[in-house]
Amino acid sequence: MTEVSTLVALSRPTTTVTKSTTTATINDEELPISDTSDILIGMKVSGTNIEDNTIVTAITTDTNITMSKEASGNGATGTLTFTKTAFDTPTNPELCVSTTSTSVDTFGVVVAEESSGTITLTSVGRSTLANCNAIQNSNVVTLSSGNTNSLYVGQSVNGTGFTGTQARIENIISSTEFALTEKASANATNATYVLGLEHRNLSVTEGIRIKCFDDIIQTGVRLNSIDLTTTHLFVMIHSDNANKHHFAKVSEIFTDDINGDSFEFRPKLGNEIAKNVKFKLFSTPISNSITEVAVGLGIKSTLASSISLSRPLFYFFDENLDKKNELDHNKKYSLFYSELDFISGATDALSATSFFTTTPDFGTDIIDYSKYTLKTRLVDNLKNQDNPATHTSNEGYTTLLDYTPFSRDACFTNARRDANDSITGAGDQDYTGPYRYLSYGFSKDKANLSYNVLDQLLFESMGAKGILA
Amino acid sequence: MYDTLIGKQRGLVFPVMCNGHVRIDYSDNVPSTSDNQAYGIFSHEGSFTFESILTPYDINGFGQYSASAVSTNTTTTSTQKVMPTAGEANKTNTDFQSNVYIPLETRLTHEMNIFSSTNFTISLVNSTLHNENQPAEYKIRVTIKLGSDQTVTTDRAVITATSGFGWFYTADTLEGFDKNGRVTHVVGGVTNGTNSAETIPVASTAKFHEDQEVFIRDGFNFTSLGTISSLASSPNRIILNTAPSSSISSSTNIFIPAFKDSIYINNQFHIACVYNEASKEIRIFLDGILVKKQTISTSNTFSMAQEDYFIGASSNNGTGAGSATANKQFMGELHEMSMIRTIKKQFFVNNLLPNLDDTLFYFRFEEVDI
Numbered sequence: 120m121t122e123v124s125t126l127v128a129l130s131r132p133t134t135t136v137t138k139s140t141t142t143a144t145i146n147d148e149e150l151p152i153s154d155t156s157d158i159l160i161g162m163k164v165s166g167t168n169i170e171d172n173t174i175v176t177a178i179t180t181d182t183n184i185t186m187s188k189e190a191s192g193n194g195a196t197g198t199l200t201f202t203k204t205a206f207d208t209p210t211n212p213e214l215c216v217s218t219t220s221t222s223v224d225t226f227g228v229v230v231a232e233e234s235s236g237t238i239t240l241t242s243v244g245r246s247t248l249a250n251c252n253a254i255q256n257s258n259v260v261t262l263s264s265g266n267t268n269s270l271y272v273g274q275s276v277n278g279t280g281f282t283g284t285q286a287r288i289e290n291i292i293s294s295t296e297f298a299l300t301e302k303a304s305a306n307a308t309n310a311t312y313v314l315g316l317e318h319r320n321l322s323v324t325e326g327i328r329i330k331c332f333d334d335i336i337q338t339g340v341r342l343n344s345i346d347l348t349t350t351h352l353f354v355m356i357h358s359d360n361a362n363k364h365h366f367a368k369v370s371e372i373f374t375d376d377i378n379g380d381s382f383e384f385r386p387k388l389g390n391e392i393a394k395n396v397k398f399k400l401f402s403t404p405i406s407n408s409i410t411e412v413a414v415g416l417g418i419k420s421t422l423a424s425s426i427s428l429s430r431p432l433f434y435f436f437d438e439n440l441d442k443k444n445e446l447d448h449n450k451k452y453s454l455f456y457s458e459l460d461f462i463s464g465a466t467d468a469l470s471a472t473s474f475f476t477t478t479p480d481f482g483t484d485i486i487d488y489s490k491y492t493l494k495t496r497l498v499d500n501l502k503n504q505d506n507p508a509t510h511t512s513n514e515g516y517t518t519l520l521d522y523t524p525f526s527r528d529a530c531f532t533n534a535r536r537d538a539n540d541s542i543t544g545a546g547d548q549d550y551t552g553p554y555r556y557l558s559y560g561f562s563k564d565k566a567n568l569s570y571n572v573l574d575q576l577l578f579e580s581m582g583a584k585g586i587l588a
Numbered sequence: 589m590y591d592t593l594i595g596k597q598r599g600l601v602f603p604v605m606c607n608g609h610v611r612i613d614y615s616d617n618v619p620s621t622s623d624n625q626a627y628g629i630f631s632h633e634g635s636f637t638f639e640s641i642l643t644p645y646d647i648n649g650f651g652q653y654s655a656s657a658v659s660t661n662t663t664t665t666s667t668q669k670v671m672p673t674a675g676e677a678n679k680t681n682t683d684f685q686s687n688v689y690i691p692l693e694t695r696l697t698h699e700m701n702i703f704s705s706t707n708f709t710i711s712l713v714n715s716t717l718h719n720e721n722q723p724a725e726y727k728i729r730v731t732i733k734l735g736s737d738q739t740v741t742t743d744r745a746v747i748t749a750t751s752g753f754g755w756f757y758t759a760d761t762l763e764g765f766d767k768n769g770r771v772t773h774v775v776g777g778v779t780n781g782t783n784s785a786e787t788i789p790v791a792s793t794a795k796f797h798e799d800q801e802v803f804i805r806d807g808f809n810f811t812s813l814g815t816i817s818s819l820a821s822s823p824n825r826i827i828l829n830t831a832p833s834s835s836i837s838s839s840t841n842i843f844i845p846a847f848k849d850s851i852y853i854n855n856q857f858h859i860a861c862v863y864n865e866a867s868k869e870i871r872i873f874l875d876g877i878l879v880k881k882q883t884i885s886t887s888n889t890f891s892m893a894q895e896d897y898f899i900g901a902s903s904n905n906g907t908g909a910g911s912a913t914a915n916k917q918f919m920g921e922l923h924e925m926s927m928i929r930t931i932k933k934q935f936f937v938n939n940l941l942p943n944l945d946d947t948l949f950y951f952r953f954e955e956v957d958i
Contacts, residue, residue: 485600485610486954489926489947491628494616495899497600499608500907513607514688515909536605537685540672553668557608559953562597562923563856566641568938572590 122148122219123176123187126228126456127161127204127524128212128428128475134203136162141199143168143190148176150184152199158184159507161204161473161524163215166196171424172217175201176525187217205475205524206507206531210445212475216423220458224283225358227401227416229455229469230428230446232439233535233551234409235527237468240416242461243352243400244315244340253280253307258289258299263309266294271338273319273395277462278312280305285317285359313462315340317358320396327387328373329354329398332380340400342372343379350402353434354384355417356392358399364422365431366415369400386430409455412439412446417459448480449502449556451534453527473524476505476531480559499557501533516542597939599923600953602900603668604645605689606919607912609901612949614894626894629927629948633891634865636948637932639940640702641858643921644712644726644747645669646850647695649686651719669853670723671695671919682909690912692719699729701916702859703925704902706893707733710861711916715745717799717815723749723850728872728879730861735888740870742880747857749848763841767808776802776844777826785831786817788842793819795844796826803843804836810843856923858937865890876935899925899951926950 136157143150145168152158155178162175170188177185204215218226229238250264260276276286280303290298318340321330332339345352347369357363367384375381399417415433418426426432428446435444446452455469479502487493504511510522513533520529528548536552602608618626649671672686682688690698696719701711712726725745732738752772764773776796781789796802796816803810814830826842860873872880896903902916911917924939928946942950 485951488950488952489628489942490944491617491947491949493612493628493949495951496611496613496616497608498611498905499606500905501607504907511907513907513911514685516685516688533607536672540684540686542685542688543683552672553603553666555603555606557606558601558603559598560601560921562599562641562921563643564593565938566597566599566856566923567593567595569592569594570589570936570939570941572592 122189123174124217124219124456124458125174125176125187125472125525126214126216126454127163127174127473128208128214128452128454129163130203130205130207130212131209131478134207136201136203138199138201140166140195140197142194143192143196145191145193146189148186148189149179150186150190150196151182152184153182155181155184157508158201159203159522161507163202163204164199165202166199168192168194168196169199172215174204174215174217188219203507205473206505207478208475210442210448210477211427211429212446212477214426214428214454216420216426216456218420218423218458220460222282222462223458223460224420225417226420226423226456226458227418227467227469228414228428228433229411229416230413230433231453231455231471232410232412233451233474233527234453235471236409237470238403238406238409238411238455240457240459240467240469241402241465242316242459242467243342243345243402244318245461245465246314247311248314249309249311251278251307251310251312253303253310255280255304255306256302258302259292260297260299260303260307260312262295267291267297268294270297270314271336273338274314275317276312276314277316279303279307279310281312282462316461317397317399320392320394320398323394324381324392326389326391327385328381328383329356329392329396330375330381331398331400332377334377334380339380341377341379342369342382342400343377345372345379345402347372349405351405351411351414352382353401353403353414353416354382355399355401356384356388357396358417359397361419361421364418366417366434368414368434386434388431410436410439412436412452420458446477448477449558450554451476451531471527474527474530475524476534479556497557501555502557505531505533514542516548597923597952598954599643599921600900601668601921602645602917602919604647604671604919605686605912607907607915607917609905609915609918610899610951612897612899614896618894629892629897630894631892632929632948633889634929635931636708636863636890636927636929638703638708638710638861638925638927639858639932639935639942640710640860640925641856641923641937641939642702642925643853643856643923644700644724645671645853645919645921646723646749647671647690647698647700647714647919648716648719648722648724648850649673651692651722670850688909690910690917694910694913695719695724698724698913699916700726700918700920701898701900701902702918702922703927704898704916706895707890708863708892709902710859712747712918713741717801718797720797720800721845721848723848725749728859728874730870730872732863732870732884732890734868734884734886734890738870738884738886740872740880740882742872742874746874746879747852750851751848752846763805764843764846766810771846773803773805773810773843774846775841776800777842779836779838779840779842780823781838783832783836786828787820787825788813788828788832788836789823789825789838790842791824793821793824793826796842800844802826802828803845804832804840805843813842853920856921856938858935860932860935862931862933863890864931873935876937922951922953924950924952 286301352369
C-alpha cells in the first residue's frame with residue numbers, strides 16, 4: 120500500500136462519528152475497526168497512533184478501512200473519531216490536507232466551480248544550475264563546469280545538501296564558486312541545484328507593491344515576459360513564514376527602471392512591505408474550462424493541520440462569487456490540489472482531488488408574517504438525498520456510483536442537472552448543468568413597490584438614482 | 589400618499605427539475621389534536637381570499653418532434669428556468685435525465701401545486717399538446733371541497749407564451765403578418781390539391797408534425813383548421829382531427845404558429861382565488877383581472893382541514909423517477925403568498941398587503957436565519 124496525498128473540506132462542526140478502540144499497526148494504512156457503519160470515504164480520522172490529518176480513502180470490508188497515511192505506531196487507537204466532510208460545509212470551510220511528501224514543504228489548493236481536469240502551475244523565476252559540488256558542513260558550492268554569471272546574491276538554492284532549507288546565495292566568490300547562507304547537510308557531487316523558487320523584496324515598498332528586480336545589479340526576478348491578459352499571476356508574500364503568509368493576485372506589472380521590475384497585487388498587505396521580505400510567484404494560464412473561485416499556493420505544510428479556506432491564505436475571485444471572500448452557498452465545488460514540487464520540474468499540475476457542497480444560505484424556517492406566526496419548514500428532497508449517509512439519485516439512476524467525495528459523479532449528483540441531459544451510461548453522466556436545489560433569488564423590482572404609504576423615512580441611497588426607504 | 593419602493597424583495601426559487609416544498613406542519617403549530625385547539629387557518633371556516641405572486645418556469649422546453657438526439661438541440665440545458673430539451677421521438681426514453689424526472693408526455697399536462705391541502709388546492713396546469721415551438725402554457729385550477737371536490741379551471745391557458753416577431757422578409761414570413769404588421773404565423777406548407785375531408789395534400793410535410801395546429805389566412809386573420817392527427821407520404825398529405833368547414837383549394841398556404849417564447853419565466857404574476865361562502869362562488873383572478881368564476885350548487889360549507897399544508901407541491905413528498913408528477917412539483921419562483929378570511933374584490937398586483945387582523949398566513953419567502 121502507498122500513502123495518498125489528498126485533501127477534503129470539513130463539514131460543519133460537531134458532525135462526528137466515534138468508534139470504539141481498535142489496534143493500529145505501525146506503517147500500515149489498513150486499520151481494523153469495530154464496524155464501518157456510518158463511516159464514509161473522505162472522513163477525517165483521529166486517534167492514538169493515527170497521524171494528524173489522516174483521511175479515510177477506502178472502506179475495504181465491514182470491519183476494515185484504508186487511511187491516507189500509515190499508522191504512526193503499534194497499539195490501541197483509543198476512541199476513534201471520524202469527522203464528516205464534503206457535505207454541507209461552511210462557505211469558508213476548514214480543509215484537512217493530508218500531505219505525505221518529506222521533500223516538499225508547501226502545497227497548493229484551488230477551489231473551482233465543479234469541474235475536472237488539471238491546473239498547470241509554473242514557478243516564476245525558477246532556473247537550474249548543473250555540476251554543483253558541495254561538502255558537508257561547508258557553505259561553499261563549486262562548479263565543476265559552467266559559471267556563476269547568471270547568479271545573484273540573495274537567490275534561493277535547493278538541492279542535495281540544501282533540501283528544505285532557506286539557503287540563499289550569500290556571496291559570489293568567483294566564476295566557479297559561490298557561498299550560501301546555510302551549510303550543506305550532505306556532500307553533493309555534480310548535483311543540479313534549483314534556483315529562484317523564492318525571491319526577496321528588493322526595497323521598502325508600499326503595501327500593494329513589490330520590487331522584484333534591480334536592473335543595476337541584475338538581481339531578482341523580472342516579469343517582462345508575463346502577459347496578465349492570458350495568465351493569472353499569484354504571489355505568496357512571507358512565503359518563508361507560515362504565520363505571516365499573505366496570498367494575493369498580481370494586478371499590474373510595472374516599469375520602474377526596466378520593464379517588469381516591480382508589480383502590484385491585491386489584496387494589499389498593510390501600509391508597507393519591508394525590504395528582504397520573501398515571496399514566491401506562481402503563474403497559470405487563464406482557463407476557459409475551469410472557473411477558479413479561490414486560490415492558495417505555496418502554503419507551508421506546517422499549516423496542513425488547520426487551514427481555513429479564507430484570507431489571507433487564499434485569494435478569492437470575487438467576480439465569480441456572490442459575496443466577498445467566501446464561497447457561494449448551496450453549491451458544489453472542486454478542490455484542485457497538489458504538493459507543490461518545483462524541485463523536480465518547472466511546472467506542477469493541480470488535479471481535481473475531491474468535491475464538496477456548501478451549506479444553504481439560510482435555515483429551513485420560513486417566517487409567517489400573519490398574527491399567528493405559523494411554523495413552516497422548507498424541505499429540499501434533493502439536498503436530503505445528496506447527504507452522503509443517504510446518497511440516492513432522485514431519478515433512481517441505476518449506475519449511480521458508491522459515494523466518495525473523490526469522484527465528481529459519485530457525490531452530490533442531485534445538486535445539478537446532467538450537462539446535456541443524456542445519461543445513457545455511467546461514462547455519459549456529467550452532472551454539471553444548472554443547479555436543482557431550492558434557493559432564494561431576488562424578485563422583480565416591481566415587487567418592492569409598496570402602495571399608499573402615509574409617510575416615509577429615507578435611510579439609504581440606492582446608487583445615484585433613488586432612495587431606499 | 590406615496591407608492592414607494594421598499595427594500596429588496598426575494599423569492600423562493602424552485603428550479604426546473606427540483607424536488608422540494610414548504611410544509612406548514614399541523615403538529616408543529618397545534619400542540620394537541622385531542623383537545624381540538626386548532627386556531628387560525630387550521631380552524632378556518634367560510635369565505636377566504638388566497639393570493640400569491642409567482643413566476644412559473646417553462647416545463648416543456650424546446651422540443652423537436654422528430655429529433656432523435658438531444659445533442660442537436662441542447663440550448664435549453666443551460667438555464668434553471670427552462671426544462672431540458674426532449675424530443676417527441678424520445679418521449680419515453682430513459683436515456684435522458686429530464687425524461688426520467690418527468691416524461692415528455694406527462695409534462696405536457698403537468699400540474700404544479702401552488703398551495704395544497706385536502707379541502708383547498710390551487711395549481712397551475714400545463715395545457716399543451718406538444719413541445720415543438722410550444723413552451724408550457726398554464727391554466728389556473730382551484731379545487732375546493734364542498735361536500736365533494738369541486739374543481740374550477742380557467743377555460744384556456746392564461747399564462748401563455750408570446751408568439752410572433754417584428755416583420756421581416758423571408759419566403760416563409762412573407763404572408764404571415766397580421767394587421768399590426770407582426771409575423772404571427774409562418775408558412776408550413778402549400779397544398780398541391782384540394783382537400784378530401786380531413787386529408788389535405790401538401791407539397792412537403794417537413795414542417796408539420798402531429799398535434800400541431802394549422803391555419804389558413806383569411807384577410808388579416810388566421811383561421812384554425814384544427815390540429816394534425818397524422819402525416820402521410822406518397823403523396824404527401826396531412827390528416828387533420830376534423831374536416832375543414834369549407835374546401836381548401838390547391839396552392840393554398842397552410843400556416844403554422846411563428847416562433848413562441850416563454851417570456852413569462854422572466855415576469856411575475858398575481859394569482860388570486862376568492863371563495864364566497866354566502867354565494868358559493870369561486871373566482872379566479874390573474875393580475876387582478878377576473879378570468880373565471882363559477883358558482884357551486886351546494887349547501888355544504890367550506891372549512892380547512894386540520895392537517896399539514898404544502899406549498900410548492902402536493903402532500904405526496906415522493907422521490908424517484910417520475911415522482912414529480914405525483915408530487916405536483918411547482919417549478920418557478922414564489923415571491924409572496926397570503927390567505928385571508930375575507931373576500932377581496934380588488935387587488936394590488938405587485939405585492940400583497942393583507943390586513944393583519946384577517947390574515948390566516950402571509951409568507952414573503954425572504955430568507956431568514958433563525
